[in-house]
Amino acid sequence: MSKLYVGSEVGQLRRVLLHRPERALTHLTPSNCHDLLFDDVLAVEAAGEEHDAFARTLRGQGVExxxxxDLLVETLDVPEAKQWLLGTQISDFRYGPTFARDLRQYFIxxxxxxxxxxxxGGLAYSELPIQSSSMLPKMKQPLDFVIEPLPNHLFTRDTSCWVYGGVSLNPMMMPARQRETNHLRAIYHWHPTFAGQDFIKYFGDEDLHYDNAxxxxxxxLVIGNGAVLIGISERTTPQGVENLAANLFKSGQAKEVIAIDLPKHRSCMHLDTVMTHMDVDTFSVYPEIMRKDLDTWRLTPKTNGExxxxxxHxxxxxxxxxxxxxxxKIITTGGDSYEAEREQWNDANNVLTxxxxxxxxxxxxxxxxEKYDKAGIEVLTIPGNELGRGRGGARCMSCPIERDDI
Structure with a gap:
């Protein structure tokens, strides 16, 4: 049985979790895309084809x-998982007890x-065939969502991340993404690939409101050698970093966490949009953001659990x-300053090793x-005219589950 373990950013990738964008994208419109954290609407068929090319490229490299x-369908085949997921995603607090009960009955x-x-992928009121005595559906418009689509599930990197011998089930910053984590919680708990396997859940697996964490x-970034590099960004707080670090240290899985305070802009919403690890000693960096004077902290465990x-510096x-x-070795984004800014926006730094x-x-x-190539880094290119509109590249769209140490 292969192991659930991610020992680095650059060791041989063995298994990865992707999400092919489907129904959720059909629900994206110019009037709702910003609430759903997209800058634009995508051509659905083309985005799917580009994603297939990405998956093919990975398989061509021997990656499972x-x-x-598919994992969600197989998880829902476990009755207990289906019950839990419907209870969590269709909760009384979300819909009111009457409507929640009617919806759960319909979905079960x-x-x-x-x-x-x-x-x-979401469901609009106009697509819901059941009647309910609740006030809520009577107060909604036909195109309002009963279940909001989750187009950002495309970026499987964010919702959960494997760090050495365990996983963090991330409490997401944006309401448009918070329900995603419950799908991963169910999969990691009940899906046959994960159920009963020996791995640690560092953070985010309780039915709690994680507040500012x-x-x-x-x-x-799991940079290897027991170290983890974390960006404090538009969507990751110092409280989140310290909670994850505390649990990494408690379980003995990491020996240090380096935290970098990033500017809080959409163009660098995550560390991996401005910096990724490409070879043992090589990083790609967007120098406009990743200046040498960014506040940086080093967190290490003390013997008493603190x-x-x-x-x-x-x-x-x-x-x-x-x-x-x-x-x-640092490779900066290519071209003159206009080209570099444009390519960073189109995820030139967000590569998957x-x-x-x-x-x-x-x-x-x-x-x-071209710059990567000249520096001796081989780039396997994939089309991204549609996928890139969601502001995420190959690293964003992949969640490594098994990867070698360096």
Whole structure:
């Protein structure tokens, strides 16, 4: 049985979780896309085809690809899981007790393939065939959502992240994404691939309101050697970082966490949109954001279960010392400053490393890809004209479940 373990960002990738964008994208319109955290509406068929090309590229590199939709269907086949998920996603607090009961009754009868499609892709009141005595449906418009679509599930990186021998089930910052985490909680609890397996759940698996402790996987880089690099961003708070760090230390899975305070902009909503790890000693960096003077902290465990926090003067030095390297190789975003800004926006820095020195990135980022190539990094390109509109690249769209150490 292969192991659920992610030991680095650059070791050979073995298994990965993706989500092919389907029904959720059909519900994106110019009037609702911003609430659903998209800057634009996507051409649905084309986005699906681009995603298939991404999955094919991974399989061509010997990576096993798991698809979220399939895992969810197989999880719903477990009666206890279906019951829990309907209780959580269709809660009395969300819908009021009457309407919630009527909805759960309707969904429990539904076949699991269809139910998974609706949980992921949303349902409008006009598509709901049942009547309820509740006030709520009577006060809604036909195009209002009973279940909001989850188009951001495409970015499987954020919802949960595997760090060494365990996983963090991330309490997401944005309401449009918070329901995603429950799908992963159910999958990791009941799906045969994960049920009864030996892994740690560091954070986010309780029925709690996590308040200000938000963390998203796009900010978490498992740089190897027992170190984890985390960005404090638009969507990851210091409270989230400290909670995850405390549990990584308690379980003995990590020996240090380096936290970098990023500017809070949409263009760098996660650390991996401005910095990714491409080879043992090589990072891609967008220098406009990743300046040397960013506030950086080093968190390490103390013997009494508390943690030691010290300011670090330069994040590059902190990474070098964590990885035991004399000097990092830094490849900056390509082209002149206009091209670099444009390519960063189109996720030139957000590449997925499949093995040391081999990465997957969007073909449209020609200047940056050329620069990677000259620096000896092989770029396997995928089309991203539609997928890129969601502001996420190959790293954002993948959740590694099994990857070698460096």
């Amino acid at each position: 690809v798991l698809l979220l939709h 009868e539904m076949d699991n393939e269809h139910l998974a499609t609706i949980l992921l 938000n963390i998203e996987g796009g900010d978490v 943690m030691h926090v010290e300011a670090s 330069n994040y590059l030095h902190a990474i070098e010392s964590a990885l035991g390297l004399d000097q990092l 499949v093995k040391p020195g081999v990465v997957i990135g969007y073909e449209r980022n020609v200047y940056t890809n």
